[in-house]
Amino acid sequence: MKKIVMCLLLACAATACKEDILEQYPKGSLSSGDLSNKTAAEALVVASYALLDGVYNGPIETIFNPASNWSYSDVRSDDAYKGGGGTGDLGELNSLELGIIAPDNSLIERKWRALYFAVARCNKALKSLNSVPDAGFPEKATRIAEVRVLRAHYYFELKRHFYTFPYLDESVVEGQEGKVANTLTSEQLWQKITDDLTAAALVLPPTQTDLGRVNKFVAYAYLAKVNLYQRKWAETITAADQVINSGQYRLQANLEALYSDPNVEHGGENIFAVETTVTDGSTTSGLLNWGDLLTSPPGPAYGGGDHFHRPSQNLVNAFKVDANGLPLLDTFNNSDLSPSATTVPVDPRLDHAIGRPGITWKDFRGEVYGNNWIREGATYGPYSKKKNIIYVNSPLRAAQGFPWALGALNFPLIKYSDLLLWKAEALIESGGNLEDARALINQIRTRAANTPPVLTLNGAAPAATYRIGTYPTAGWTQAYARKALRMERRLELCMEGHRFYDLVRYGDAAATLTTYAQQETPKRPFLSAFRFTANKNEYLPIPQNEIDRSGGVLTQNQFYR
Structure with a gap:
């Protein structure tokens, strides 16, 4: 392979x-x-x-x-x-x-x-x-x-x-x-x-x-x-x-699989990636993504973890949506989404990207993500990075203990979704075809709407209240499109090593990070x-x-x- x-x-x-x-x-x-x-x-x-x-x-x-x-x-x-x-x-x-x-x-x-x-x-x-x-x-x-x-x-x-x-x-x-x-x-x-x-x-x-x-x-x-x-x-x-x-690249239909399953990583979304491998899923490690060893949670799913790289409350808040399933571009941080809230409508990508108390963790069925998974919660809050961590039950894990959640899961350097958003940004900033930019952003949001949602532990229902809509033509000005594009990059690519560089590119790093x-x-x-x-x-x-x-x-x- x-x-x-x-x-x-x-x-x-x-x-x-x-x-x-x-x-x-x-x-x-x-x-x-x-x-x-x-x-x-x-x-x-x-x-x-x-x-x-x-x-x-x-x-x-x-x-x-x-x-x-x-x-x-x-x-x-x-x-x-x-x-x-x-x-x-x-x-x-x-x-x-x-x-x-x-x-x-x-x-x-x-x-x-x-x-x-x-x-x-x-x-x-x-x-x-x-x-x-x-x-x-x-x-x-x-x-x-x-x-x-x-x-x-x-x-x-x-x-x-x-x-x-x-x-x-x-x-x-x-x-x-x-x-x-x-x-x-x-x-x-x-x-x-x-x-x-x-x-x-x-x-x-x-x-x-x-x-x-x-x-x-x-x-x-x-x-x-x-x-x-x-x-x-x-x-x-x-x-x-x-x-x-x-015609060689496309959006992967299932976000959880994209973030978890080595078997789909050559399916068209990853354009360029750090390739990894294991020999046979035993304790003998292959070529692993050692740089992310510290980021898995210490709960029962992987047998341990160091719990670095923790999502901020600000990022979690960014996944709140309005009645139409659109981001609260200017007001998302006016109040905090409660860690275990399941009735407040959120973008479904939240629970694919971030571990939240009470929410199912990928394919692990022993228990939901909870307090015993959290290290230094008083300092760093209750959340965990969930994205780009291998399925618990994948035969392509390196081992069932250390090195925790490592295995033959590639890390994407350039994804098709990233590239679509580059083009949309260029169209918006150049004063080009704003409708084409809207279509590109909506293509990604439609994928998120159609992807299988995170379910409750018994698989009977969605684990939270998920809502996501597409941007309408009405009100789609350059200024609004710019805000929408920048929020979409954050929601779609969070915890993948892009955010700081984006803020620098925008010229917004000092103001955004000080606030x-x-x-x-x-x-x-x-x-x-x-x-x-x-x-x-x-x-x-x-x-x-x-x-x-x-x-x-x-x-x-x-x-x-």
């Missing part, structure tokens, strides 16, 4: 990494003289995929450096609290949550290093590919294009986290990487990322034999994302249409220490250790000087 990921462990072993990532490439059992052959080149390509999960120095490092970005995005936004065993549990993350962001934070350094290990693998793969003769290697151009998409992804992550960074490609002489400064402008860095994706899209085939390999439409989807971040609306629409018109902290602090007193400094906290600082190692080649980004 997942052919490419079965090769990742072998490929990773062939490219073991060295300490000073800006000083030289990772070294391993393959010497430079070994790389000019197809076998070595193919192994290095697969190794470039391997770091999509962020595992650059063993699973423990990745637990604190999740590919899902929950700790770098959701916890820094109004969607989630840090969670865990109290504010002192993983204090570096508590600092990020409160806006206390410093260049010596170890989580920031882990993010930087993981991404540069990945870039180094991509560049080593490209050097190898370029050195292999074309004869006898018909896949060569495709493999080069795959690696360019992967490199663009890793650099995109550096761009939205750190703003500036040294751009290293395969032309840099080995051993000279640490002499490359971060002097390119923001526009130049975006162009480098765009160039990789554009070139790859022209070469990649529409489909690949191996599941997990990027294809032409992954490149176009990423082009849409990169253009969206630059507010290039026409280019966003053009790239998104390449994917939409391909959020003021309103949330009476319920969560630890947020009284929250501060957001505009034109600073939108990005992370370059790690001080990396600046020190560079001997003055690297300079701090403009926000933290």
